[in-house]
Amino acid sequence: MKTSVLPVDARRIGRLTAVPRPNDLLDDLEVQLSTDSQDAEYLCLAAERLRSSDIPVAFPTETVYGLGADATRSSAVKGIYKAKQRPSDNPLIVHFGSLQQLRALLSSKPFADTQVNGHAENLDTDPIPEIYRPLIAKFWPGPLTIILPNPKNSPLAPEVTAGLSTFGARMPKHALALALIKLANVPIAAPSANASTKPSPTAAEHVAYDLGGRIETIIDGGPCDVGMESTVVDGLSNPPLILRPGGISIEQLRTCPGWEKTEIGYKNVAELGSQPRAPGMKYRHYSPKAPVVLFETGTPPPSADELSKFVESNGRIGFVRTKTWIFNFADHGRPVSRIVAKSDKSITSEHVRSDLNGFACLVEALNSDRYPTNNVEKFSLSLSGSQVQVIDIALGTDIADIARGTFAALRELDKQNVSTIVVEGIDDAEGGTAAAVMNRLRKAAEIQISS
Numbered sequence: 177m178k179t180s181v182l183p184v185d186a187r188r189i190g191r192l193t194a195v196p197r198p199n200d201l202l203d204d205l206e207v208q209l210s211t212d213s214q215d216a217e218y219l220c221l222a223a224e225r226l227r228s229s230d231i232p233v234a235f236p237t238e239t240v241y242g243l244g245a246d247a248t249r250s251s252a253v254k255g256i257y258k259a260k261q262r263p264s265d266n267p268l269i270v271h272f273g274s275l276q277q278l279r280a281l282l283s284s285k286p287f288a289d290t291q292v293n294g295h296a297e298n299l300d301t302d303p304i305p306e307i308y309r310p311l312i313a314k315f316w317p318g319p320l321t322i323i324l325p326n327p328k329n330s331p332l333a334p335e336v337t338a339g340l341s342t343f344g345a346r347m348p349k350h351a352l353a354l355a356l357i358k359l360a361n362v363p364i365a366a367p368s369a370n371a372s373t374k375p376s377p378t379a380a381e382h383v384a385y386d387l388g389g390r391i392e393t394i395i396d397g398g399p400c401d402v403g404m405e406s407t408v409v410d411g412l413s414n415p416p417l418i419l420r421p422g423g424i425s426i427e428q429l430r431t432c433p434g435w436e437k438t439e440i441g442y443k444n445v446a447e448l449g450s451q452p453r454a455p456g457m458k459y460r461h462y463s464p465k466a467p468v469v470l471f472e473t474g475t476p477p478p479s480a481d482e483l484s485k486f487v488e489s490n491g492r493i494g495f496v497r498t499k500t501w502i503f504n505f506a507d508h509g510r511p512v513s514r515i516v517a518k519s520d521k522s523i524t525s526e527h528v529r530s531d532l533n534g535f536a537c538l539v540e541a542l543n544s545d546r547y548p549t550n551n552v553e554k555f556s557l558s559l560s561g562s563q564v565q566v567i568d569i570a571l572g573t574d575i576a577d578i579a580r581g582t583f584a585a586l587r588e589l590d591k592q593n594v595s596t597i598v599v600e601g602i603d604d605a606e607g608g609t610a611a612a613v614m615n616r617l618r619k620a621a622e623i624q625i626s627s
């Protein structure tokens with residue numbers, strides 16, 4: 177199968193107009209496409225394929241790229257599981273382009289009716305459960321998925337819910353995603369567009385790398401802004417639960433009426449302790465080929481001796497650095513076999529890339545045919561007497577930059593064929609995004625080291 181990567185610039189598709197009404201952020205969306213724009217043509221082609229084909233379409237959202245299919249057609253939804261090789265007991269998130277579309281599904285009316293008459297509905301008969309209304313008002317469109325009861329006679333294909341009586345719904349905050357859903361005129365089931373077990377894709381090239389030859393269409397809207405998947409919440413349980421951490425934090429949720437007592441309902445893998453686990457013994461998720469060794473925040477960085485244990489025969493080791501680690505080349509420009517945790521920014525050398533611009537550089541590096549790969553530093557280090565090739569990525573010190581760059585860094589180091597990836601963790605108490613980053617890294621890690 178030939179895979180086309182279609183570049184679409186959201187600024188060139190035409191005009192998007194939100195149609196609001198009281199208490200709603202995005203009741204409906206009007207899309208007026210430009211008539212002479214390649215970008216608009218590509219978007220229409222993708223929408224047409226979503227409507228008629230059983231091969232899923234990859235598209236950008238603000239969190240990660242999604243692999244979309246018409247959520248109402250079984251054969252299309254099966255295409256997602258097939259392309260990703262995802263186990264079919266893992267339910268999918270359904271993406272909506274407007275509240276009208278969500279209400280139509282919850283009231284199980286034919287979509288065509290509400291497209292015409294939607295404005296006539298009034299809030300008293302709103303089929304959206306009350307508990308979710310403050311969340312929707314505050315966080316939609318945005319990186320928040322809510323668990324809703326799947327109505328009787330639901331038009332959702334049974335493959336979407338994997339046998340559950342509920343479904344996850346989200347309205348993405350991305351112009352291309354919203355316009356695409358509106359043009360397709362059906363809710364779109366979409367998991368992250370990576371091959372199952374791999375890190376989530378935050379750029380079109382990641383999707384092409386994993387799914388090239390398995391799907392026909394990838395809309396390339398540039399790198400994703402958030403870089404971590406949405407927060408998943410269940411307001412049907414009491415107290416409400418966070419099922420997956422994401423950009424919206426527990427503190428933010430607790431400010432909403434009915435959500436004051438929100439609890440964490442996901443397992444924090446770190447609570448299992450610092451016991452190194454044998455590679456390959458865990459259920460893999462977000463995992464590059466090379467084993468990930470995660471240093472929890474506050475743990476001293478590895479000594480030369482410790483590091484040399486992680487280096488296998490090919491002598492290549494990858495680093496993902498975040499807040500405090502730097503390579504200390506203070507010894508007259510010659511690398512020394514030591515990594516020091518330093519918040520003192522005055523220790524620098526020409527070998528140490530500035531942390532400030534971590535993400536911008538990373539994106540440039542990953543688009544390597546368009547840009548020089550100047551942010552992926554390579555140098556050799558003498559570890560316990562042998563020379564080791566280091567591939568080093570600094571994500572920057574800002575949490576948003578770290579979230580944006582984490583999955584891309586894991587993927588880049590895989591391409592560089594390192595035998596181990598050493599990651600400097602961050603403090604997950606710093607907020608929702610930090611919790612999301614550490615949740616994914618702990619799942620990716622073969623070994624977690626904490627003090």
Ligand code: TXA
Pocket residue numbers: 237239240241242243266267268269319321323337340342343344346348366367368369404405406408419420
């Ligand atoms: O940011 C995102 O959410 C991305 C983009 C593409 O929107 N999508 C995404 O989808 O991450 P996926 O399929 O990779 O993750 C779906 C998550 C899983 O953790 C799944 O278990 C949970 O949502 N989920 C879906 N439906 C559920 C349900 N009915 N009950 C509980 N959890 C559900």
Ligand code: MG
Pocket residue numbers: 367368376
């Ligand atoms: Mg996923």
